[in-house]
Amino acid sequence: MAQMTMIEAIREAHDVAMEADERVVVFGEDVGFFGGVFRCTAGLQEKYGKSRCFDAPINESGIVGTAIGMAAFGLKPVIEIQFADYVYPAYDQIVSEAARLRHRSNGDFTCPIVIRMPTGGGIFGGQTHSQSPEAIFTHVSGLKVVIPSNPRDAKGLLLAAIEDPDPVIFLEPKRLYNGPFDGHHNKPIESWKKHPQGEVPEGKQIVPLGKAHIQKEGSDVTVLAYGTMVYVAEAAAAETGVDAEVIDLRTLMPLDLDTIVDSVKKTGRCVVVHEATRTSGFGAELMSLVQEACFYHLEAPMVRVTGWDTPYPHAQEWEYFPGPVRVGEALRKVMED
Amino acid sequence: MTEAVKPLSLNVPEPGCRPGDTPDFSDFEIPRAGAVAQPDVDVDPDDIRDLAFSIVRVLNKEGDAVGDWAGSLSVDELRAGLRHMLTLRTFDARMQNAQRQGKTSFYMQHLGEEAVSCAFARALQPGDMNFPTYRQAGLLIASEYPMLTMMNQIYSNAEDPLAGRQLPIMYSSKEHGFFSISGNLGTQFVQSVGWAMASAISGDTKIATGWIGDGSTAESDFHAAMVFASTYKAPVVLNIVNNQWAISTFQGIARGGVGTFAARGHGFGIASLRVDGNDYLAVHAVAKWAAKRAREGHGPTLIEHVTYRAGGHSTSDDPSAYRSKSEAAAWPLGDPIERLKQHLIKIGEWSEDRHAQAEVEILDGVISVQKEAEAIGTLAGGKAPSPRDMFEGVYETMPPHLIRQRQEAGF
Ligand SMILES: Cc1ncc(C[n+]2csc(CCOP(=O)(O)OP(=O)(O)O)c2C)c(N)n1
Numbered sequence: 074m075a076q077m078t079m080i081e082a083i084r085e086a087h088d089v090a091m092e093a094d095e096r097v098v099v100f101g102e103d104v105g106f107f108g109g110v111f112r113c114t115a116g117l118q119e120k121y122g123k124s125r126c127f128d129a130p131i132n133e134s135g136i137v138g139t140a141i142g143m144a145a146f147g148l149k150p151v152i153e154i155q156f157a158d159y160v161y162p163a164y165d166q167i168v169s170e171a172a173r174l175r176h177r178s179n180g181d182f183t184c185p186i187v188i189r190m191p192t193g194g195g196i197f198g199g200q201t202h203s204q205s206p207e208a209i210f211t212h213v214s215g216l217k218v219v220i221p222s223n224p225r226d227a228k229g230l231l232l233a234a235i236e237d238p239d240p241v242i243f244l245e246p247k248r249l250y251n252g253p254f255d256g257h258h259n260k261p262i263e264s265w266k267k268h269p270q271g272e273v274p275e276g277k278q279i280v281p282l283g284k285a286h287i288q289k290e291g292s293d294v295t296v297l298a299y300g301t302m303v304y305v306a307e308a309a310a311a312e313t314g315v316d317a318e319v320i321d322l323r324t325l326m327p328l329d330l331d332t333i334v335d336s337v338k339k340t341g342r343c344v345v346v347h348e349a350t351r352t353s354g355f356g357a358e359l360m361s362l363v364q365e366a367c368f369y370h371l372e373a374p375m376v377r378v379t380g381w382d383t384p385y386p387h388a389q390e391w392e393y394f395p396g397p398v399r400v401g402e403a404l405r406k407v408m409e410d
Numbered sequence: 411m412t413e414a415v416k417p418l419s420l421n422v423p424e425p426g427c428r429p430g431d432t433p434d435f436s437d438f439e440i441p442r443a444g445a446v447a448q449p450d451v452d453v454d455p456d457d458i459r460d461l462a463f464s465i466v467r468v469l470n471k472e473g474d475a476v477g478d479w480a481g482s483l484s485v486d487e488l489r490a491g492l493r494h495m496l497t498l499r500t501f502d503a504r505m506q507n508a509q510r511q512g513k514t515s516f517y518m519q520h521l522g523e524e525a526v527s528c529a530f531a532r533a534l535q536p537g538d539m540n541f542p543t544y545r546q547a548g549l550l551i552a553s554e555y556p557m558l559t560m561m562n563q564i565y566s567n568a569e570d571p572l573a574g575r576q577l578p579i580m581y582s583s584k585e586h587g588f589f590s591i592s593g594n595l596g597t598q599f600v601q602s603v604g605w606a607m608a609s610a611i612s613g614d615t616k617i618a619t620g621w622i623g624d625g626s627t628a629e630s631d632f633h634a635a636m637v638f639a640s641t642y643k644a645p646v647v648l649n650i651v652n653n654q655w656a657i658s659t660f661q662g663i664a665r666g667g668v669g670t671f672a673a674r675g676h677g678f679g680i681a682s683l684r685v686d687g688n689d690y691l692a693v694h695a696v697a698k699w700a701a702k703r704a705r706e707g708h709g710p711t712l713i714e715h716v717t718y719r720a721g722g723h724s725t726s727d728d729p730s731a732y733r734s735k736s737e738a739a740a741w742p743l744g745d746p747i748e749r750l751k752q753h754l755i756k757i758g759e760w761s762e763d764r765h766a767q768a769e770v771e772i773l774d775g776v777i778s779v780q781k782e783a784e785a786i787g788t789l790a791g792g793k794a795p796s797p798r799d800m801f802e803g804v805y806e807t808m809p810p811h812l813i814r815q816r817q818e819a820g821f
Binding site (some may be wrong): 102103105106107110123124127128129130132133134135158159161162197198199200201202350351381382383384386387388389392393 | 515656
């Protein structure tokens with residue numbers, strides 16, 4: 074096992090997949106010679122040649138559209154959207170085309186593509202470098218949605234996504250790329266410092282899609298989180314002393330409902346945390362599912378802690394996304410009820 | 411019967427020069443200054459097809475202004491132009507440094523491209539609307555927008571007119587003809603056409619300008635803008651700033667192996683030309699021509715400004731990782747400030763001494779504004795906008811759920 078950052082782990086997943094299967098091709102804005110603005114694809118062009126790893130014109134709809142065409146031919150494109158905020162021009166290709174191809178052609182054509190994109194805030198990226206669009210994609214039938222929280226999962230889940238026969242939206246929390254990152258802030262989260270890198274198994278170690286991970290066991294309350302918020306939830310539990318069971322969902326679609334339900338039945342309480350805007354966010358789905366499955370086991374109303382329903386602000390981001398203080402308040406609230 | 415054929419292979423364009431290589435611009439055809447004639451503003455786009463493959467230039471190597479396109483500016487205006495470019499360059503250097511000191515999160519400079527926006531601004535009239543990208547702060551500087559306000563925006567302090575909501579340098583000023591910048595590339599190009607169409611629908615006299623980078627011309631919105639501009643003969647000037655690079659990606663990835671960016675206008679019947687973007691006089695003359703054309707109802711013009719991004723893409727970028735360090739120095743169209751300075755000296759209206767003195771004065775001026783801005787606050791400290799501001803202005807009237815969220819947030 075080697076110690077690596079999430080960026081290195083993602084790079085290695087590409088390498089392992091490209092080495093094993095020559096149908097895997099990688100492209101996107103700046104991903105070729107330079108290796109991507111976050112360097113997730115650095116070295117791949119040199120190793121695998123320009124026709125397997127190359128720079129794309131700045132046209133997200135074109136990037137996804139050509140990837141769909143390549144998949145129809147029999148390749149396995151892994152494409153990078155430079156920031157999740159720039160996926161919207163490709164929305165139609167993803168939603169109306171990639172997601173439905175298998176269903177509408179009755180399996181004649183399929184779309185095994187992976188659409189990677191850095192997501193989330195905390196780096197002072199302002200409105201167009203900070204958004205968390207997961208709910209937009211979980212709402213679309215035919216897509217899978219993955220979001221890792223550590224280097225080992227990033228590698229294993231990306232390998233699983235590349236092997237997957239259907240289109241996968243792979244969201245990479247950019248605040249975790251180089252280890253949990255406190256931006257330019259003077260308000261770091263203490264517990265993050267434990268995780269600048271992580272142990273990552275060598276070779277083709279797959280982390281299956283659709284399986285959550287119990288990040289921290291506990292008996293008082295279940296906290297459902299993913300991406301950066303896993304660490305925020307842990308920090309909140311540590312600071313409040315509430316014995317929370319923190320579940321890292323890892324895959325939002327398909328969702329590991331069994332792990333969630335078992336946990337909530339055990340603790341009787343549930344807090345949901347995400348940094349995306351609240352209304353119609355993925356938290357709403359989680360609360361519905363828990364309510365449907367665990368109503369009679371709940372000892373207190375569920376609480377969600379989310380970003381606000383405003384465009385992502387540049388200067389007030391620490392007030393925008395949930396931090397340990399807000400999550401801690403939610404933990405106390407469900408414990409009091 | 412199937413014929414036996416060779417296996418296919420993918421063409422991926424490559425720039426001429428990478429780190430470690432010696433830059434070579436010998437393939438880059440540069441017409442002599444003055445060589446391109448100036449057509450009438452009502453010219454049929456078909457009759458100037460060759461202008462999309464040439465380059466309008468006014469200043470020659472000796473510093474003389476030559477040809478049809480010369481003479482669009484008085485000596486005083488030229489000196490003002492030099493001052494604007496020097497101001498923008500100084501402003502950039504100070505703000506770039508402020509970012510390194512943690513006073514702001516991010517900055518994007520214009521090094522080497524100052525002539526494009528500074529000269530263009532002087533060809534427009536009050537009330538016209540620019541739809542700029544993040545690399546046209548010269549439009550503000552050259553139209554005397556308060557520098558203090560620009561810095562307040564960059565510092566996201568309590569006097570930031572955008573209340574800390576926007577990324578630094580994403581200015582917005584309706585009054586100064588500067589449409590709010592979006593970080594999403596290309597989106598504003600087509601909006602500029604819509605604004606121009608509205609002016610025509612309303613029987614107004616104002617025109618619009620759209621701005622886009624070479625890399626971003628690949629976006630679908632670029633093509634949407636051209637369709638609408640050509641169909642409705644919108645009174646718009648569509649500007650492509652070809653500074654050779656889109657982050658690490660050279661312009662050939664957006665352009666393909668043939669033609670020029672300007673030539674894309676041909677398929678749409680749009681008057682299309684290229685201009686030496688490092689020649690203040692040429693940019694001004696072409697901008698004035700295109701603006702007149704739009705204002706007189708002859709329709710859109712597509713201008714490719716041929717220039718070079720001498721600095722990094724942004725403060726997050728290190729260009730030495732993907733291009734030769736000596737490429738900027740080898741760029742054959744020179745430095746816009748140096749060229750205008752030489753011209754003014756050549757015609758006896760400027761001197762090295764006056765230039766040195768102007769540089770000192772401008773630096774002093776920028777520093778004193780910077781002190782004023784920093785006394786209010788920077789991203790690192792001082793007076794900040796209230797977090798309450800992030801809930802304001804999402805809608806005209808704050809809906810109940812946002813009021814609840816604002817209270818929940820404690821503001
Ligand atoms: C829709 C969208 N896709 C990707 C990006 C990321 N991005 C920001 S700037 C840039 C390069 C733009 O290059 P160019 O258009 O040539 O303008 P320049 O920066 O050279 O002035 C890219 C890819 C973005 N901002 N918006």
